[in-house]
Amino acid sequence: MAISRPTAILRSLSNPEFLAAGTAVQDLMHPDRVLIGSSPHPRGHRAAGLLADIYAAWVPRARILATNVWSSELSKLVANAMLAQRISSINSISAICEETGADIDEVAAAIGSDARIGDKFLKAGIGFGGSCIKKDVLSLVYLAVSLGLHDVGEYWRQVVMMNEHQRGRFSRRVVRCLDSTLVGKKITFLGVAFKANTSDMRESPMLDILKTLLEEQPREAAIFDPRCHPAVVRREIETFLDAQDADSAAESTIAVT
Ligand SMILES: NC(=O)C1=CN([C@@H]2O[C@H](COP(=O)(O)OP(=O)(O)OC[C@H]3O[C@@H](n4cnc5c(N)ncnc54)[C@H](O)[C@@H]3O)[C@@H](O)[C@H]2O)C=CC1
Ligand SMILES: O=C(O)[C@H]1O[C@H](OP(=O)(O)OP(=O)(O)OC[C@H]2O[C@@H](n3ccc(=O)[nH]c3=O)[C@H](O)[C@@H]2O)[C@H](O)[C@@H](O)[C@@H]1O
Known part of the structure; x- marks a missing residue:
């Protein structure tokens, strides 16, 4: 931008997003607040005002908070x-x-x-x-x-x-709870995503727990999450059984989402 429009005066705004996975649209439509951080320069305020006008189309003005960039x-x-x-x-x-x-x-x-x-x-x-x-x-x-x-x-x-x-x-x-050993046992994990109603497995607590429990050498680990694509799950972990298998003959079922 600075190269193609060298005469343009650019202002940076900070406008952090507060939506949560699984409720993105609801959070976008009805945010608790919108935060717009700008430099104290008048041009910074003007840029913040322009962005506030866009949000004002659906967010009450009282919920649009203007701050400095560091605060935002x-x-x-x-x-x-x-x-x-x-x-x-x-x-x-x-x-x-x-x-x-x-x-x-x-x-x-x-x-x-x-x-x-x-x-x-x-x-x-x-x-x-x-x-x-x-x-x-x-x-x-x-x-x-x-x-x-x-x-x-x-x-x-x-x-x-x-x-x-x-x-x-x-x-x-x-x-x-399983007699202090998982050797020879089958464990079923229900839930792979990091929280309900999302397919996002990044930093999922379940992956950590699964890795720890696999070190205990269970006979089998069955994993199912209706939101997660098996190919994605497979990429993350080596052992995967499909939904039909997930609840059969397990010694233990762990709901982890
Ligand atoms: N996922 C969520 O619900 C929310 C995310 N955020 C924030 O938004 C940001 C993005 O989050 P997500 O979209 O979930 O992550 P994401 O991993 O899906 O997307 C990040 C994108 O940035 C690109 N990227 C990474 N490093 C880059 C670089 N050096 N230069 C150019 N592009 C680069 C990646 O290729 C990827 O397309 C994060 O800072 C996150 O904390 C904020 C609110 C909600
Ligand atoms: O910066 C972000 O990306 C977003 O991070 C979180 O959203 P998110 O990570 O999607 O999910 P949360 O609903 O906050 O849940 C986070 C984790 O906390 C866990 N959690 C949540 C609530 C609770 O009472 N207990 C609990 O263990 C959830 O299971 C999940 O693993 C924030 O809630 C959003 O406001 C923020 O925009």
């Missing part, structure tokens, strides 16, 4: 980091529940009914996956460390470490 870029990372932090927090509590007899869903419902906490992203499970959340937390860690804020970086790194810990804990529990 950082907000994207922090939004995903805070979501990740909630998931890691509730997963850490699930470990305490398993030791004490408390029920994690009851605890989540009890704390989530506090309006200051809210009930979203409190579902304990096998941890967060997907191509974005972990990447953004680690970007935040990198940013903090590169700014010399090592304690801040360490704090956010723990969110990712807790996520990995949760997967390991889950895998160990599966083995424990």
